[in-house]
Amino acid sequence: MYTEVVTGMLQRCSILILIYLLPVTAVQAMPPIQHWVTEKGARVYFVPATELPMVDVNLTFAAGGARDAGHPGLASLTNTLLDKGAAGLDADEISRRVESLGASLGSGSERDMAWLTLRSLSDSGHLQPALDILRDVAGAPDFNNRDFMRERERMLVGLRHAEQSPSTIAEYTFYKAVYGSHPYASRPEGTEESLKALTLEQLREYYRRYYVAGNVVIGIVGDLDRAAAEALAEKVTGKLQVGQRAAPLPPVAPLGKSDLQRLYHPSTQTHVRMGAPGMHRGDPDYFPLYVGNQILGGGGLVSRLNEAVREQRGLSYSVNSYFIPMEQDGPYLFSLQTRNDQVDEALTVMRETLQKFVDKGPTQKELTSAVKNITGGFPLRIENNSKILSYIVMIGFYGLPLDYLETFNENVDAVTVEQINDAFKRRVHPDNMVTVIVGGNS
Numbered sequence: 001m002y003t004e005v006v007t008g009m010l011q012r013c014s015i016l017i018l019i020y021l022l023p024v025t026a027v028q029a030m031p032p033i034q035h036w037v038t039e040k041g042a043r044v045y046f047v048p049a050t051e052l053p054m055v056d057v058n059l060t061f062a063a064g065g066a067r068d069a070g071h072p073g074l075a076s077l078t079n080t081l082l083d084k085g086a087a088g089l090d091a092d093e094i095s096r097r098v099e100s101l102g103a104s105l106g107s108g109s110e111r112d113m114a115w116l117t118l119r120s121l122s123d124s125g126h127l128q129p130a131l132d133i134l135r136d137v138a139g140a141p142d143f144n145n146r147d148f149m150r151e152r153e154r155m156l157v158g159l160r161h162a163e164q165s166p167s168t169i170a171e172y173t174f175y176k177a178v179y180g181s182h183p184y185a186s187r188p189e190g191t192e193e194s195l196k197a198l199t200l201e202q203l204r205e206y207y208r209r210y211y212v213a214g215n216v217v218i219g220i221v222g223d224l225d226r227a228a229a230e231a232l233a234e235k236v237t238g239k240l241q242v243g244q245r246a247a248p249l250p251p252v253a254p255l256g257k258s259d260l261q262r263l264y265h266p267s268t269q270t271h272v273r274m275g276a277p278g279m280h281r282g283d284p285d286y287f288p289l290y291v292g293n294q295i296l297g298g299g300g301l302v303s304r305l306n307e308a309v310r311e312q313r314g315l316s317y318s319v320n321s322y323f324i325p326m327e328q329d330g331p332y333l334f335s336l337q338t339r340n341d342q343v344d345e346a347l348t349v350m351r352e353t354l355q356k357f358v359d360k361g362p363t364q365k366e367l368t369s370a371v372k373n374i375t376g377g378f379p380l381r382i383e384n385n386s387k388i389l390s391y392i393v394m395i396g397f398y399g400l401p402l403d404y405l406e407t408f409n410e411n412v413d414a415v416t417v418e419q420i421n422d423a424f425k426r427r428v429h430p431d432n433m434v435t436v437i438v439g440g441n442s
Contacts, residue, residue, distance in 0.1 A: 030382060033392055033402045034226060040213035041244075042237045045396040046220045046229045049385050053122045055222030056389045057131075059138055059236065060397050062246035063114040063210035065188030066327075071198060073155065073190020078203045078211075079107050079114040080151050085142035086133075094133060103130040105137070111184055112249075112327050113397060114210075119386075122223035131235050139239025141207065148200045156195055166265040167337075170438040174273040177259050177434040178331055182252055212243020219393035221385045252277045252329040255432050263438045270343040270439025271335075274350070276432065278323045278332030281398035288423035289323060289332075291415045294370040295362045296354070297321025297334065302369070308353045309336065315346040321354075327398065332428065340440040347435070355430045361421035375409040 034046045068074045083105060084091040098105045103120040116138055120130035162168045172187045179185035190198075218236065220229050255276050279289055290298075297305040297320045309319040316338040324330035334354070338346040362370075382388050382405065395404050 038233050040242050042213045042216045044218045044233045045392040050223050053223050055122045056385045057118045058219040058393050060113050060115040060217045060393050064110050064112045066111045066183035068186050072186045072194040076109050078206045079109040082141045083137045084147040087136035087140040101126050101130050135236050135238050143204050166267050166271045166438040170271045170273045170436050174436045213237045213240040214244040217396040219389045221389045249328050258432050260435045265438050267439050270340050274435040275331045275333040277329040279325050280329050281325045285423040287411045287415050288419040292420035295366045296357045309349050315342050358424050374412050
């Protein structure tokens with residue numbers, strides 16, 4: 001008996017070792033992304049995943065805060081109202097029906113986009129009524145005055161609460177300073193003044209303009225075949241008007257000059273945001289900038305910024321840098337949080353570390369380590385349906401190649417020290433950045 005147990009344990013260990021030693025390409029393998037356009041013009045991206053009896057659906061519209069057209073909060077409030085009443089059902093009834101099906105319905109918006117999501121069991125008895133709800137929420141929202149007034153007040157309350165956070169203040173001040181008159185400068189959640197000025201008719205008009213089949217990307221991942229996925233896409237867009245895709249956002253202008261803003265806030269910690277326009281989705285410099293930043297400030301505890309600011313000097317518990325690629329150039333953002341009396345020293349060290357990296361670039365050892373970290377962790381990014389769905393929606397929304405996931409690791413592997421040096425020297429200018437400091441007196 002003992003021998004059998006030991007033998008079984010050794011066999012299982014051998015299997016685990018073999019799995020661990022498999023090439024990353026084998027571990028991360030997934031079915032190719034399938035793409036088509038519905039009769040109404042909706043763009044669909046589908047990955048079958050039959051391991052679990054679940055289906056995840058995402059409808060993403062080019063209807064984010066950057067299209068508020070001078071009315072900050074308009075996109076967010078419009079999106080919020082979609083599931084608060086649709087096809088004659090109020091929010092409570094929609095919620096009750098979704099819960100009775102064991103499904104989940106979600107929504108949200110950012111600067112570039114707004115979305116609706118649905119997760120449901122894949123059997124017809126659960127999936128079809130869940131899709132009926134998604135179709136009605138997307139295509140037949142009520143937009144009644146009672147819901148409008150209630151949700152606008154909730155947003156106002158949330159806004160007032162957010163104003164107590166130095167981190168939130170630093171973020172929206174940073175965007176305003178970096179983007180000036182560009183739509184990305186608009187605060188997606190709105191301001192107290194802008195929210196109070198919004199009207200229900202503005203929301204209805206915004207919905208009619210942007211929540212149309214021609215302006216949506218549909219992502220589907222789950223226990224379906226192609227025919228069922230096609231039927232699903234036609235169903236959820238059944239009540240949408242045809243419409244057309246939103247016009248592209250205007251290009252982002254480079255910063256004209258550096259800017260430093262200090263804002264007092266009664267806090268023991270000071271929050272710093274520093275940066276400038278960075279890159280967009282599909283940017284030709286994406287991989288050199290992405291891998292380079294992994295070394296500089298995106299690699300967590302092993303990044304140069306963390307080593308210089310936190311480990312060597314103990315100036316901050318949190319310091320990092322990251323690109324936020326969007327339709328147009330999103331920001332390259334440096335962030336740190338430190339004691340009020342240390343902010344100037346911490347900021348100086350952060351700037352010096354950035355300047356040294358731009359001047360001299362990474363070492364080959366740093367690049368090898370960063371590439372290994374990125375490619376080794378890639379399978380975790382597509383380990384479940386929700387993560388795959390996020391990627392395929394991003395691919396569809398920004399028009400990236402369908403093999404983006406398949407070629408991701410080889411594109412990372414191909415990055416050289418020389419490419420990083422070249423990209424950072426051309427694209428990152430430490431002496432021409434916006435710096436926002438929010439906190440108590442130092």
